[in-house]
Amino acid sequence: MKTYKWDAADCLETPEDVAEFLNIALEDGNPVVIKHAIGTAARSKGMAAIAEEANLNRTSLYRAFEDDGNPLFFNVLKVLSSLGLSLQVVPAATTAHRASV
DSSP: OOOOOOOGGGGOOSHHHHHHHHHHHHHHOOHHHHHHHHHHHHHHHOHHHHHHHHTOOHHHHHHHTSTTOOOOHHHHHHHHHHTTOOOOOOOOOHHHHHHHO
16 A cells, blocks of 8 residues: 655645634644644645745745744745735633633
8 A cells, every 4th residue: 555645735725724724723822833834824825926925035935934944923924915814813712811821
């Protein structure tokens, strides 16, 4: 039996798919998971297309979202915008907020 590497980017077909995928990563709260999810979302549309639309260097974009990458927040916002998404802040649930204080 031959196995194939599964890639979540292949399953993200609509902006709604991408938004749900990223929201799940954001709920996790781990910055590494969030960065990986944004990189996966960018690959789902095509890094070259994202780089061109965001006016970023494609190679730098790949590096920023690799496992050891560290994307600038400005570039994260540009990638999200290129995906047709925006960042929004909402109040945390009362119990979660109290637990973190």
